[in-house]
Amino acid sequence: MTENELSKIVFDAGLKIHRKLGSGLFEHVYEECLFYELSKTDLLVEKQKLFPIIYEDLKIENAFRIDIIIENKLILELKAVEYINPIHKAQLLTYLKMTNCKLGMLLNFQSDVFKNGVTRIVNYL
Template sequence: MTENEISRIVFDAGLKIHKKLGAGLFEHVYEECMFYELKRSGYLVEKQKLLPIIYEDLKVENAFRLDMLIENKVILEIKTVDYISPIHKAQLLTYLKMTGCKLGMLLNFQSDIFKNGVTRIVNHL
């Protein structure tokens, strides 16, 4: 399965959740719902995945936490904010670089229209 195929599945699941629940809930609610939708569809999804950073001879355990890693290819970050800021994008791009993943998605469930709250970030390896 390609990153683009996974992103379509993620978008569809997010849209379904947003239509049913609307905006205004805490991030962890949407995260649990996304995890549920993706897992029940049979996808390999890891939630709240802690990853280390290697610096020379030093390994910093639990240096960062991904909201979700899907099929070991796509990083998903869930937000409930008024708008996606440059720091959110920079954070996801850093995660992509540190993991070697090519695609990340920011889903902002606070948006009135779900598609306006979706941002794709690509890691140009």
């Protein structure tokens, strides 16, 4: 399945959650619900996955944690904040580069309209 096909599944699941719960909850609530929804599929879905960073001869274990990764292709970074800041986008782009994934989705569940809280970030390897 392509990254775009995966992102459609994620968007639909996120929209379902947002319609039922609305905005105003903590990020971890949305993460649990999204993981639950995606776990109903046949996809490989992992949450709070830790990754190392290798810098020259130094390997730093557990250097960063990804909220949700699907099929080792699509990274999801979840937020429940009033505004998405440039640092949120930079964080996701760094995760994409470190994992060689091509697509990430920044999902802000604090948005009144779910689609307005969704940002796709592409890693041009």
